[in-house]
Amino acid sequence: MEPYKSQIGQPVSRLEGHLKVTGTARYAGDYSVPGLLYGYVINSTITKGKIISFDTSRAKALPGVLEVFTHENRPSLAWFDLQYADMDAPPGSPFRPLQDADILYNGQPIGLVVAETFELARYAATLMDIEYEEEAFDTDLRSQQHLARSPKIGMATMLKPLPPKPKGNFEKAFNASPNQVSAEFFHGTEHHNPLELFATTTVYEGKGKLTIYDKTQGTINSQMYVANIFGLKFKNVRVISPYVGGAFGSALRPQYQLFLSVMAALKLERSVLVTLDRHQMFTFGHRPPTVQRTRFSADNNGIITALNHLAIGETSRFEDYTEVVVNWSHMLYPAANTLMQYKLVELDVYSPLDMRAPGGVTGMHAIESTIDELAHKSKIDPLQLRLTNYTEIDVSLNRPYSSKELRECYLQGAEKFGWDKRNPEPRSMRRGNKLVGYGMATGIWEANQLPAKAEAILTGDGKLKINSAVTDIGTGTLTVMTQIAADELGLPVEDVEFAYGDSKKPFAPIQGGSFTVSTVGSAVKAVGAAMRKKLFSIAKKMKGGVFDGTDLRDVSFEGGRIFITNNRSRSVSFQEIIVANDNKPVKLSKFSVPSILKLKKYSRAAHSAVFVEVEVDEELGVINVTRAVTAVAAGKIINPKTARSQILGGMIWGISKALREETIQDDGLGKYMNQNLSEYHIPVHADIHELDVIFVDEKDTVVNELGTKGVGEIGIVGMPPAITNAIFNATGKRINQLPIHFDMLL
Amino acid sequence: MLTELTEPTTLKASQPVNLVVNGTPLQLNLLPWVSLLDALRDYSGLTGTKKGCDHGQCGACTVICDGKRVLSCLSLAISKDGSEITTIEGIAPEGDLHPLQKAFIEHDAFQCGYCTPGQICSAIGMMKEGKAKTRAEVKELMSGNLCRCGANTNIIDAIMEVQNQSVHE
Numbered sequence: 001m002e003p004y005k006s007q008i009g010q011p012v013s014r015l016e017g018h019l020k021v022t023g024t025a026r027y028a029g030d031y032s033v034p035g036l037l038y039g040y041v042i043n044s045t046i047t048k049g050k051i052i053s054f055d056t057s058r059a060k061a062l063p064g065v066l067e068v069f070t071h072e073n074r075p076s077l078a079w080f081d082l083q084y085a086d087m088d089a090p091p092g093s094p095f096r097p098l099q100d101a102d103i104l105y106n107g108q109p110i111g112l113v114v115a116e117t118f119e120l121a122r123y124a125a126t127l128m129d130i131e132y133e134e135e136a137f138d139t140d141l142r143s144q145q146h147l148a149r150s151p152k153i154g155m156a157t158m159l160k161p162l163p164p165k166p167k168g169n170f171e172k173a174f175n176a177s178p179n180q181v182s183a184e185f186f187h188g189t190e191h192h193n194p195l196e197l198f199a200t201t202t203v204y205e206g207k208g209k210l211t212i213y214d215k216t217q218g219t220i221n222s223q224m225y226v227a228n229i230f231g232l233k234f235k236n237v238r239v240i241s242p243y244v245g246g247a248f249g250s251a252l253r254p255q256y257q258l259f260l261s262v263m264a265a266l267k268l269e270r271s272v273l274v275t276l277d278r279h280q281m282f283t284f285g286h287r288p289p290t291v292q293r294t295r296f297s298a299d300n301n302g303i304i305t306a307l308n309h310l311a312i313g314e315t316s317r318f319e320d321y322t323e324v325v326v327n328w329s330h331m332l333y334p335a336a337n338t339l340m341q342y343k344l345v346e347l348d349v350y351s352p353l354d355m356r357a358p359g360g361v362t363g364m365h366a367i368e369s370t371i372d373e374l375a376h377k378s379k380i381d382p383l384q385l386r387l388t389n390y391t392e393i394d395v396s397l398n399r400p401y402s403s404k405e406l407r408e409c410y411l412q413g414a415e416k417f418g419w420d421k422r423n424p425e426p427r428s429m430r431r432g433n434k435l436v437g438y439g440m441a442t443g444i445w446e447a448n449q450l451p452a453k454a455e456a457i458l459t460g461d462g463k464l465k466i467n468s469a470v471t472d473i474g475t476g477t478l479t480v481m482t483q484i485a486a487d488e489l490g491l492p493v494e495d496v497e498f499a500y501g502d503s504k505k506p507f508a509p510i511q512g513g514s515f516t517v518s519t520v521g522s523a524v525k526a527v528g529a530a531m532r533k534k535l536f537s538i539a540k541k542m543k544g545g546v547f548d549g550t551d552l553r554d555v556s557f558e559g560g561r562i563f564i565t566n567n568r569s570r571s572v573s574f575q576e577i578i579v580a581n582d583n584k585p586v587k588l589s590k591f592s593v594p595s596i597l598k599l600k601k602y603s604r605a606a607h608s609a610v611f612v613e614v615e616v617d618e619e620l621g622v623i624n625v626t627r628a629v630t631a632v633a634a635g636k637i638i639n640p641k642t643a644r645s646q647i648l649g650g651m652i653w654g655i656s657k658a659l660r661e662e663t664i665q666d667d668g669l670g671k672y673m674n675q676n677l678s679e680y681h682i683p684v685h686a687d688i689h690e691l692d693v694i695f696v697d698e699k700d701t702v703v704n705e706l707g708t709k710g711v712g713e714i715g716i717v718g719m720p721p722a723i724t725n726a727i728f729n730a731t732g733k734r735i736n737q738l739p740i741h742f743d744m745l746l
Numbered sequence: 747m748l749t750e751l752t753e754p755t756t757l758k759a760s761q762p763v764n765l766v767v768n769g770t771p772l773q774l775n776l777l778p779w780v781s782l783l784d785a786l787r788d789y790s791g792l793t794g795t796k797k798g799c800d801h802g803q804c805g806a807c808t809v810i811c812d813g814k815r816v817l818s819c820l821s822l823a824i825s826k827d828g829s830e831i832t833t834i835e836g837i838a839p840e841g842d843l844h845p846l847q848k849a850f851i852e853h854d855a856f857q858c859g860y861c862t863p864g865q866i867c868s869a870i871g872m873m874k875e876g877k878a879k880t881r882a883e884v885k886e887l888m889s890g891n892l893c894r895c896g897a898n899t900n901i902i903d904a905i906m907e908v909q910n911q912s913v914h915e
């Protein structure tokens with residue numbers, strides 16, 4: 001028999017691939033349930049004020065319309081804010097759909113039509129007679145900056161630390177430095193726009209029991225939310241969500257279609273599907289607009305002397321949504337004098353919501369553009385400036401990194417890209433009528449781990465099943481968890497089944513923050529190790545005494561057998577062990593908890609170095625990212641195929657943020673104007689050219705048992721500044737507002 | 747979020763619509779404004795075809811209708827009476843996968859998988875059109891199918907592999 005080949009590190013193709021290419025993977029809105037009713041949401045057309053009257057009679061008169069729910073006839077619900085909170089709720093009072101007549105933002109859900117068909121529900125929703133009393137509102141961040149204040153502190157602050165305290169004397173050091181750069185940045189609103197419309201199918205099972213197919217990044221998060229608000233027993237609410245059509249943070253919080261679908265199902269005692277339309281996908285959660293100001297300085301040797309970074313982000317009137325925007329520069333550059341500030345402005349909008357690398361991609365654009373300008377002013381190569389200021393420790397918190405192979409990222413990325421061929425002089429490289437520019441930037445993203453539980457069952461056929469409530473939002477969770485479990489027991493991936501996306505299974509937190517592999521993977525590894533121990537202890541008691549005088553360290557698990565490592569003729573199969581266990585499957589579960597005391601001594605982050613080439617049409621200003629290389633240090637890469645796809649996806653998101661996507665707001669109306677996919681631009685195939693990914697070797701024995709840091713977000717972080725820096729190199733123009741359009745370069 | 751329509755006094759009656767979907771004749775009774783997409787998803791139980799925008803902007807609903815790729819959300823089912831439709835469920839009915847489906851898995855040409863049925867139907871339709879020869883042309887002619895996960899390069903790699911195979915055959 002061939003020795004066991006470790007599955008960790010193998011480019012295993014997605015195990016659910018067959019279901020996804022044949023249309024058999026079922027998403028939240030794909031469940032045909034007998035007698036299913038269709039809900040269609042009615043949204044506010046004003047931005048702030050009150051509903052004075054809400055006449056639904058024309059809709060209700062239509063045969064086939066069962067009910068129109070509004071704030072006037074909704075069932076009585078939970079009273080306390082805490083009951084509406086979820087795992088990603090910022091400090092404040094969570095939004096309550098159909099709570100009362102108050103309108104808090106444009107597009108707020110104010111009613112739900114439920115009808116026998118989708119077409120009828122949609123038509124009936126146009127027959128509402130609603131009178132509003134409008135009030136004055138503000139939705140413009142830039143004009144309201146004078147109202148910026150410090151954010152409230154709450155549970156969310158644990159994963160989103162406040163800015164570090166000032167160090168040295170920023171003003172004095174900045175003013176004394178020979179090379180100074182200051183800049184102001186503006187990022188507009190963005191919406192996640194996963195391709196799947198938010199949908200919830202609530203199956204009414206009778207006797208207060210519900211099975212809910214929800215678009216979510218956390219089955220237990222949705223379960224907890226529904227049970228708390230509707231006063232149901234946890235065990236009577238089952239949330240199932242194995243296939244999620246993209247989320248990018250948008251499904252970290254339960255959204256209003258879940259609430260409305262459940263409310264209607266309970267009241268009508270029928271199964272109800274509520275799907276939002278694309279327009280409504282702009283009525284909950286978004287990346288907040290943010291204003292940033294940076295002032296960085298360096299001495300004549302390129303040593304950075306002072307860093308000041310101020311960010312002012314938008315939040316709603318009811319919650320203090322925060323991001324980590326300004327903490328990054330001092331984690332990368334060890335200046336002696338720093339001043340970091342983060343503030344919020346309350347506006348009449350819905351609460352912002354984590355969107356791929358929240359805060360990081362915002363802050364790093366400002367930081368890495370300012371560093372590029374500092375290099376330009378100091379006449380130092382931008383890569384050299386970063387190497388000159390390279391730090392092995394996180395100076396902002398004065399602690400070492402658990403691992404940091406960023407230097408290797410810089411070197412390998414530069415080599416692959418051909419950075420040495422760059423002419424630092426703007427407008428000096430061209431290809432026909434196109435100006436060519438090279439730009440680079442650094443990326444950084446935190447590596448966190450949360451608690452999670454996993455269950456393992458070894459059955460009579462010698463196969464292993466692992467259970468977890470976690471979702472797979474397209475990141476490859478199913479495949480990666482299967483590989484981790486396979487390695488623990490030395491099984492081929494075919495003999496491991498990972499069952500997931502179900503709130504009935506053991507606890508997993510919401511899937512986000514690039515922490516799922518570290519979190520759920522650690523639990524899978526722990527339960528796999530426990531299973532190994534248990535199987536060996538049963539095997540030791542078996543007749544024949546194969547393992548007499550040995551302990552766990554003397555044996556290996558390979559291909560469904562336990563061998564004595566130094567004497568492979570002595571072995572027992574998993575099937576024989578199950579027979580010896582009175583033919584009962586071996587079943588156990590393990591909770592994995594991060595070792596906080598150990599972790600506190602280190603900063604933990606994934607890093608990247610990004611190199612970009614752009615072409616800019618000199619006459620038309622049209623910008624094209626012709627090639628890009630991202631070198632990533634993210635600890636152990638469990639599956640290089642799916643991890644590469646995560647980084648590629650992040651890079652394309654970076655191109656989108658720099659050059660395409662933006663939600664355009666009309667502050668006179670207080671509403672978003674491009675609530676559709678033809679005017680909310682994301683890159684199409686024709687926009688995407690050569691993209692390269694390098695994974696740099698990085699061993700980390702601190703971050704968690706697997707040594708993983710997560711790859712969901714690091715791919716986007718460095719991309720926008722690398723692009724804007726390349727545009728500067730091509731054109732000599734430093735545009736600090738994203739996205740950059742051709743007209744800004746004319 | 748909708749503009750008010752002129753209110754009809756009575757709703758129009760359902761009408762018979764005959765489709766051949768993945769080789770199976772279907773007799774449906776549909777209101778005239780039911781889209782082909784909803785006819786497949788809500789009235790025929792074929793949920794492999796996806797709704798991403800319902801406005802012809804994303805391509806997730808692409809199916810093959812009488813040999814051509816069409817956006818099923820922009821087609822009224824009644825206007826396709828008598829048509830032969832192939833959806834993602836019918837691309838490889840015999841249990842084996844179509845070469846493009848295999849290439850999608852091999853090249854990791856999807857993450858969440860939601861745009862995948864539309865990408866595959868669109869690519870098969872595109873290859874039949876025979877207009878796209880180069881990678882740049884394939885990218886251009888596949889640009890009606892959005893992918894939000896950013897699997898773009900892997901999708902084009904998968905299509906190019908199959909396109910090159912069929913050229914060489």
